[in-house]
Amino acid sequence: MDHLSELESKSIYIIREAYKQFHNIAMLWSIGKDSTTLLWLCRKAFFGKIPFPILHIDTGYKFPEMIKWRDEYAKKWGLNLIVGRNEEAIKAGISPKNKLECCTALKTEALKQTITKHKFKALLLGIRRDEHGIRAKERYFSPRDLEFRWDYKNQPPELWDQYKTKQDDEEHIRVHPMLHWTEIDIWEYIKKEKIPIIPLYFAKDGKRYRSIGCKPCCLPINSKADTIDKIIQELKTTSISERSGRAQDKESAYMMQKLRSLGYM
Amino acid sequence: MKTIQEEKRMSIVIVGHVDHGKSTLIGRLLYDTNSLPRDKFEEVKETCEALGREMEFGFILDHLQEEREQGITIDTAQIFFNTEKRNYVIIDAPGHREFIKNMITGASQTDAAILIVDANEGVKEQTKRHAYILKMLGLKQLIIVINKMDLVNYRKDRFIEVKEDLLNFLLRLNLGPSFTIPIVAKNGDNIAKKSENMPWYKGKTVLECLDTFQSMRKNSDKSLRFSIQDVYKINNKRILVGRVEAGVIKKGDEILILPKKKKTKVKSIEKFLENPIQGEAGESIGITIQDSLFIERGNVICKEVGDKPKVTDKIKANVFWISDREFNINERITLKLATQEVSAKVEKIEKRIDSSTLKEIETNAKNLKNNEVGVMVVKTLKPVVVDNFNYIPELGRFVFEKDNGIVAGGIITEEK
Structure with missing residues (x-):
């Protein structure tokens, strides 16, 4: 078996395990490359x-291309798509001026409401360990409490493909089938x-997005990579990290940690 | 960055007593192999300056605020680097006693290990306990690094003293290291480059040693073991899904479904949008079978001809307890082995062992506590399908579950 087949087999095992153990689950689809791969x-x-069901949390600030793309493939692949929106907060006009508040209301709260x-x-999520320091701490099966809090100091052990599959009533489990993949x-x-x-990842006029989310908080990078081969070549030579264009990682060294302990994906 | 000839990835774990330099060694490996994104390095440097400390390579991994403040690694982190030969993923395992379950979580996913020892402090409690766990997990590729050689003036006699002390302990475990290297992780001595401070050391650097190791081979050359994970009904086909734990399964194979020893034939191998004729060890596949039989999760498929796993309700095992919750021999407990899950009782704890000193605490014990190993006889309520850990590890190891969580890991030494 080659390297990619090994990664695939392990992920499929975990996905099947999650469905067998919990049955009432959903997959979180952000329309980005990772969760689209997870969907695949x-x-x-x-x-x-x-x-x-496949769950998309729509903040109202997403790239319009993403919504179009989502609907097209939801139809093509016969997905049971659920769109979660915190309508109240969107109406109240919450904006990325305060990033912690905005992410918390439009993503985390919206997700809580939908769950x-x-x-x-x-919930199945497409996060990877190599994305960000804090994500390296994750388990494949990671419990969250009612308030979505992540007790990272007291995580369940995982060994020999045995995971945290039993839960208390007040818990939900985040399942990360692609934790072991790299960009x-x-x-x-x-x-x-x-x-x-989605074509946002491919260079146009010298710019491309390496990581996508909400439009106001994503900056494109300078790049001529307009094909997958060129992107792979670019990644092999770059020394800039993947999420460097994502505003929420930059705000302060601990923003990502705060967001995650509040239940951010 | 360098070109990678071999795309295969090897995972390694770095273990050892708290403060002996695990995180620093990892930070240094990343730095020396040019695997650290520039902005990450700057971020860590700025944080160190803000805290009024000198640049600490360990902070690259200790990405949590509290860890930075306390200076210890709480959980298992994973990070990637590469040499000219291949890609590596390193798992940083915490050295604190309370975090043994995290250390086991990390180490159970790796091909090779580095055991780090402080040259000044020498072999400590966790050095030994971690060595024991490596042995239990079946890790055979091991490098010992004696760190902080600068603190002992790069003395060869001190290196040899610490080395012999540790080797004596490892000998009792029947665990032999492939290499022993004197290093200074924070300055990079003998990590990627030979140290000019220790001309008496003629051996390889840490990176050179790692490159000599083999990725763990899958069990394709062994007899077939296919664990059923679930049964799906798709387009009127009943598909048994699961993972091939060992061997190869082919269309047309005559098979036995255990524990009930039902005989049938493989009708097809199923993968989405593919038409495979076989599935090999490590692969998640589906199969359909000739006869309409009742099959459920936990069943194990082997070939009708050739060696078979044992179907038994009694096993002998070495069990490492990793929960604060003390175990009492009268309790029922859940045993999970591959996709099998059964209720069990411990019939006898023949020995209770301290995992650090290897001292026998008690024979015929009634209890087992955190960080202790029990040599025990386990009786399951229903028969389980098992192999010896040394033959097919995937069916020779299990966990115990209690109160919705894993409390112990065990390996089967004898199928009764």
Whole structure:
């Protein structure tokens, strides 16, 4: 088995494990490259028929291209798409002027509302350990309490593919089937599998997005990489980190930690 | 950055007593292999300056605020670097006694280990306990680094003294290191470059040693073991999904489904948008079978001809307890082995062992506490399908679960 097949097999095992153990689960789709790859792995795990909903948290600040892309593929792949929005906060006009407040209201709160409404027991997320220091601390199966808090000091042990699969009533579990992938792995796999990816990642007029989220908080990087091969080549030579264009990582050294302990994805 | 000839990735764990320099060694490996994004390095440097400290390589991993303030690694972190030969993922495991479960979590996912010892302090409690865990997890590729040689004036006699002390302990575990290297992690001595401060050391650097190791081989050359994870009904086909733990499964194979020893044939191998004819060790696949039989999660498939796993309700195992919650022999406990899950009782704790000193605390014990190892006989309520850990580790190891969480890890030494 080659390297990419090994990564794939491990992820599929975890996805199937999550569905078997919790049944009432959903996958969080941000329309970015990682969660689109996770979506692809879910399709593979269930032979094209994903038996649970796909959840998109719409902050109202997303790139318009993302919404169009989402709807097109939701239809094409026969997804059960649920869109979660914190309508109250959007109406109140919360804006990225205060980033912690904005992310918390429009992403974290919106997600909490959606989980409560649908009573999901577990959520599949496409985060990776190499993205950010704090994400390296994650488990494959990671419990969160009612308030979404992450007790990273007291995480359950994981060994030999045995995970935290039993839960108390007040817990939900975040499942991270792609924790062991790297940014380059993602692109090489996208290439191998020919996974459709939103064009924002490919260079236009000398700029491309390396990581996407809400439009006001994403800066494109200077790049001529307009094909997957060129992106892979670029990643092999760059010494700038992946999320350097993401405002919420920059605000202060501990912003990401605060966000995550508040339940941010 | 360098070109990578071998795309395969090797994972390594760095273990050792608290403050012996694990995080610093990792930071240094990243720095010396040019694997550190510039902005990350700057961020860490600025944070150190803000805290009024000199640049600490360890902070690169200790990315949590509290850890920076207390100066200890709480959890297992993973980070990547590469040499000319291949990619590495390093797992940093915490040295504190309370964090043993995190250390096991990290080390159970790796191919090789570096055990770090402070040249000045010498071998300590966690040095030994971590060595024991490496042995239990079946890790055979081991490098010992004797760190902080600058604190002992780069003396060869001190290096040899610490080295022999540790080797004597490892000998009792029947664990032999492949290399022993004197280093200064914070200055980079013998990490990527040979140290000019220790001309008496003629061996390889840490990176050179790592490059000699092999990625763990999957069990494709062994007999077939396929653990059923779930059964799906898709387009009127009943697909048994799971992972091939060992061997190869092919279309047309005559198979036995354990524990009930039902005989049938593989009708097809199933993967989305593919038409495979076989699945090999490590692969997540689906299969359909010839006969309409009742199959459920936890069943194990092997070939009709050739060696088979044992179906038994009694096993002998070495169990490492990793919970604050003390175990009492009268309690029922859940045993999870691959996809099997059964209720069990511990019939006998023949020995209770301190995992650091390897001292026998008690024979015929009634209890087992955190960080202790029990040599025990386990009786399961229903039969389980197992192999010896030394033959097929995937079916020879298990965890105990209690109160919704994992409390122990065990390896099967004898199938009764």
